[in-house]
Amino acid sequence: MATIEDVAKYAGLSRTTVSRVINNQPYVCDEKRERVFHAMQELGYVPNSSARRLRNQKTETIAIVLPRITNPFYSKLVEVMEKKASWWGYQVIICQTYHCAQKELHYLELLRKKQVDGLVMVAIQNEWTKVEEYIHAGPIVICNESIEEANTVIVGIDQQQAAYDATVHLIEQGCRRLAFISGEENSNLVQARYTGYMKALQEHHIPSMDDPIFHEAVDVESGQTILGKVVHMNNRIDGIFAGCDEVAAGIVYAAMKQGIRVPEDLAVVGFHNDTISRLMNPAITTIEVPIVEMAEKSIEQLIRSIEQPLRNKRESYQFAHTLLKRDSTNKRITVPM
Numbered sequence: 001m002a003t004i005e006d007v008a009k010y011a012g013l014s015r016t017t018v019s020r021v022i023n024n025q026p027y028v029c030d031e032k033r034e035r036v037f038h039a040m041q042e043l044g045y046v047p048n049s050s051a052r053r054l055r056n057q058k059t060e061t062i063a064i065v066l067p068r069i070t071n072p073f074y075s076k077l078v079e080v081m082e083k084k085a086s087w088w089g090y091q092v093i094i095c096q097t098y099h100c101a102q103k104e105l106h107y108l109e110l111l112r113k114k115q116v117d118g119l120v121m122v123a124i125q126n127e128w129t130k131v132e133e134y135i136h137a138g139p140i141v142i143c144n145e146s147i148e149e150a151n152t153v154i155v156g157i158d159q160q161q162a163a164y165d166a167t168v169h170l171i172e173q174g175c176r177r178l179a180f181i182s183g184e185e186n187s188n189l190v191q192a193r194y195t196g197y198m199k200a201l202q203e204h205h206i207p208s209m210d211d212p213i214f215h216e217a218v219d220v221e222s223g224q225t226i227l228g229k230v231v232h233m234n235n236r237i238d239g240i241f242a243g244c245d246e247v248a249a250g251i252v253y254a255a256m257k258q259g260i261r262v263p264e265d266l267a268v269v270g271f272h273n274d275t276i277s278r279l280m281n282p283a284i285t286t287i288e289v290p291i292v293e294m295a296e297k298s299i300e301q302l303i304r305s306i307e308q309p310l311r312n313k314r315e316s317y318q319f320a321h322t323l324l325k326r327d328s329t330n331k332r333i334t335v336p337m
Contacts, residue, residue, distance in 0.1 A: 002043035010039040022047045024060070024089050026307045037087075058117050062302060065095045065107050066122040067183075071218070072274040073244065073291070077122060077143070080295035088303050090117070099184060099218075101125040112137040118302045121145075123187065139305035143298040144289075145189045151314050153301045155294050157321045159189055162287045163196030165323045166241050166269045169285070171204050173267050173331045175239025179212030181226060181251075182243040190215070190243070197241055212237055220276075223250020230266075231258060238266060239329075245270035245277040248284050252328060267329040282327030290319045 004022070008015045013032060020028050021036040039045070064081055066074045082092045093116065095107040104125045110116045111134050118139040124131060128147050134140065141153045170178060180197050182190040194213075201208050212233070214226050223242065227250070230237045242248035248270030252262050260266050262282055270277050273288035297317050 002045040004045070004047075006043055007036065007039045007045050010043055011035040022089070024303070024307060026304070058306070059115060060089060061091050061093060061116045062299075062306075063093050063095050063107060063110055063116045063119045064122065065097060065104060065119055067099050067218075068096050069094055071244070071246065072276065073272040073289070074122060076291050077295045080292050081120065081299050084296045084299040085303070088299070090303065097123075097125055099123075099125060105130065108134045111140070114138075117306045120298050120302055123189070125184075125187075139302055139309075141298050141302040141305070143294055145187070146192065146316075147188050153298075153305065154314070154316045155298045155301065155319075156317075157289055157294075157319050159192040160196035160199075162271070162321045162323075163193035163241065164200045165196075165321075166271075166285075166287055167197045167200035168204070169323060169325065169329060170239040170241065170267055170269060171200065171206065173239070173263065173329050175267050176206055177209060177212070177235055177237050178206070178239040178241065179209075179214065179230065179237045180241050181214045181217045181223075181247055183216065183218050185215040193241075193243065209235060217243065217247045219246045220250035220253070223247035223252075224254040225250075227251045227254035227258070227260075231260070236265075240266065240268045242268060242270050245272050245274040245284060245286055248286070248328070249276045249280050252280055252282070252284060263327065263329050263331050267331065269329060273324060277326075280328070282330075285326045285329040286324050288322040288324050290321070293319050 004018055005015060008018045013035060017028060017032060018036050021033050062085055064078055069075050069078060078094060085092050097103040111119055120141045120143050122143050124145055128149055135152060141155065142150060143155045146154055146156055180194060182193060184190060198208065217223060217226055240251060242251060248268050251268055255262050255266055262268060268284060270284045270286040273286045277284040277286045
């Protein structure tokens with residue numbers, strides 16, 4: 001049976017360095033970590049995780065709190081996060097809130113009870129003042145949302161600018177009666193996107209209509225339902241900004257079934273660049289989010305906070321988004337602005 005000394009010899013490193021890698025301690029470069037993990041795999045060396053956890057007083061477990069894993073955006077985030085966490089020697093548990101604030105608080109209790117070493121929150125259901133009460137119990141990283149008052153690590157994109165870019169694109173395609181579709185009305189993410197949406201309308205002197213703001217839209221079925229409502233409005237909508245590609249796909253599918261031409265009669269923009277956006281016919285224009293970079297940065301910063309406690313200060317990591325123009329908006333016209 002291989003020993004830690006065997007691993008050190010195989011990797012060409014000191015026993016101390018190997019021990020630091022096994023115990024997830026800082027100040028070891030990525031190249032040396034790779035050598036240690038490779039040696040462990042080649043020699044079949046398995047560290048005594050129970051003893052290690054007792055020594056370090058850690059669970060080597062992190063929680064990812066999100067609304068629902070069936071959303072393609074969230075599932076891809078989790079996939080990348082789990083791989084990154086595993087590379088660092090941590091296991092992951094998935095905590096689905098189903099948009100329930102009380103369930104979110106229940107999962108935050110895992111941190112207080114020392115059942116996990118840290119959390120990544122992909123969406124937040126509660127006011128930050130409630131979440132902040134748990135910061136002292138362990139590190140929390142926020143991924144995909146931005147909360148101004150949060151004294152922790154924030155990873156994401158500029159949601160306001162992304163919504164602005166999508167809305168301007170619809171306007172440039174000739175849309176003048178636009179609808180804004182989102183998930184939860186009161187979330188920070190939705191509020192940021194709505195601000196960007198309204199900014200685009202105001203800058204281009206397009207009046208916002210009274211009715212076309214739809215919330216609680218999270219999947220294909222809700223997209224289909226919304227299209228049914230849009231059809232029966234007095235002022236027919238000609239452009240839709242949807243908060244995710246699933247909703248956008250539901251809208252496009254229902255529109256085509258009802259004989260509404262996309263994009264000639266109705267242009268649609270989604271969000272996230274999920275696979276479904278590329279498979280639809282017409283393919284859906286969308287905002288591409290750098291999921292891999294965001295997920296890896298979130299886990300990296302969370303584990304660094306676990307290994308180096310008392311880092312509770314605001315750190316913001318903002319990645320660039322990309323507007324991918326496809327056939328669901330391409331009316332092939334030029335509109336004077």
